[in-house]
Amino acid sequence: MKINDYLSHEELKRLISALLVVLGFISIAAFFGFTVVPGLxxxxxxxxxxxxxxxxxxxxxxxxxxxxxxxxxxxxxxxxxxxxxxxxxxxxxxxxxxxxxxxxxxxxxxxxxxxxxxxxxxxxxxxxxxxxxxxxxxxxxxxxxxxxxxxxxxxxxxxxxxxxxxxxxxxxxxxxxxxxxxxxxxxxxxxxxxxxxxxxxxxxxRIPVSRAVTVLCREYAEAHPQPTATTLR
CATH class of the missing domain: 1.10.760.10 (Cytochrome c-like domain)
Known part of the structure; x- marks a missing residue:
């Protein structure tokens, strides 16, 4: 059995896009945790x-x-x-x-x-x-x-x-x-x-860490928009 047997092509694309967004947020959090925060x-x-x-x-x-x-x-x-x-x-x-x-x-x-x-x-x-x-x-x-x-x-x-x-x-x-x-x-x-x-x-x-994270997450989301139901049709 393959994953294609459980998910349609559109659903698979949506799942991959959501996974990429989550991984992006994790990468940003890790970057701040180990590089930016010590300096602040x-x-x-x-x-x-x-x-x-x-x-x-x-x-x-x-x-x-x-x-x-x-x-x-x-x-x-x-x-x-x-x-x-x-x-x-x-x-x-x-x-x-x-x-x-x-x-x-x-x-x-x-x-x-x-x-x-x-x-x-x-x-x-x-x-x-x-x-x-x-x-x-x-x-x-x-x-x-x-x-x-x-x-x-x-x-x-x-x-x-x-x-x-x-x-x-x-x-x-x-x-x-x-x-x-x-x-x-x-x-x-x-x-x-x-x-x-x-x-x-x-x-x-200088800006607070929370504000910097918010700005980076917003910029990432704008650069990598998540597909909507309309765009997948």
């Missing part, structure tokens, strides 16, 4: 200096947290003097960003005891302890971690945040530990200063 793990940058919108839901690896819509923003070069040394405004911004982006895993005091970090391997870094820091504890080391993330862990890159915000976070992270973080490398600091002063940034448009 943390709350996107907002324009206020210290006011940061709270994350809607716990942030974690492959957690499709809904983030607000962000318009494209062009940021000019920054005077290194305003970010290389801690100042009240920079620290206030960094603390707001830490509470929003880091505390869920690292804990509000940086002890590595955040609720979202309990099931992570390796365990989130305890910023108050001078041990086990992957890239080091100096300012340039912390900035590198925020910029690149750490492979093999749930510590993803924060390079979607403006450089000024990443430096604000680096100062706050360093301030959580009372131990000696070591003297910075003058050459590394000079490179950071050059990075801030030489080039501006373009922060791209």
């Amino acid at each position: 793990r943390y709350q996107a940058y907002t324009t206020g200096e210290s006011q940061v919108q709270a994350v809607q839901g716990e942030t974690g690896w492959l957690d499709p947290t809904e983030y607000p819509v962000m318009a494209k923003e062009v940021i000019p070069p920054i005077d290194p003097k305003t970010v290389m040394t801690p100042n009240p405004a920079l620290m206030a911004r960094g603390k707001a960003l830490f509470a929003q982006n880091c505390a869920t895993c690292h804990g509000p005091e940086g002890l590595g005891d955040g609720a979202a970090g309990k099931g992570l391997t390796p365990h989130p870094r305890n910023f108050t302890a001078n041990a086990g820091w992957k890239n080091g504890t100096k300012l340039e080391d912390i900035y590198k971690t925020l910029d690149e993330g750490i492979k093999g862990s749930s510590m993803v890159s924060y390079n979607y945040l403006p450089k000024k915000d990443r430096m604000a976070l680096a100062h706050v992270v360093q301030s959580l530990g009372a131990f000696d973080h070591g003297a910075s490398d003058p050459k590394a600091l000079a490179n950071l200063e050059k990075l801030f002063a030489s080039a501006g940034e373009v922060i791209p448009n």
Whole structure:
């Protein structure tokens, strides 16, 4: 017996079309689950200096947290003097960003005891302890971690945040530990200063994951219309 013995040609065409649509939706969901969602793990940058919108839901690896819509923003070069040394405004911004982006895993005091970090391997870094820091504890080391993330862990890159915000976070992270973080490398600091002063940034448009999925599904459906009873006659 063959499938043709059970289904007419028209019914078979309709079944194949429906199957292709389902497979398309599964492919889109898989794409977002393994590529897009990790990059949107943390709350996107907002324009206020210290006011940061709270994350809607716990942030974690492959957690499709809904983030607000962000318009494209062009940021000019920054005077290194305003970010290389801690100042009240920079620290206030960094603390707001830490509470929003880091505390869920690292804990509000940086002890590595955040609720979202309990099931992570390796365990989130305890910023108050001078041990086990992957890239080091100096300012340039912390900035590198925020910029690149750490492979093999749930510590993803924060390079979607403006450089000024990443430096604000680096100062706050360093301030959580009372131990000696070591003297910075003058050459590394000079490179950071050059990075801030030489080039501006373009922060791209961002939309929530659910909206992106809806748009992609609509576009796929429009490009692959499902046959109707009328078209099959």
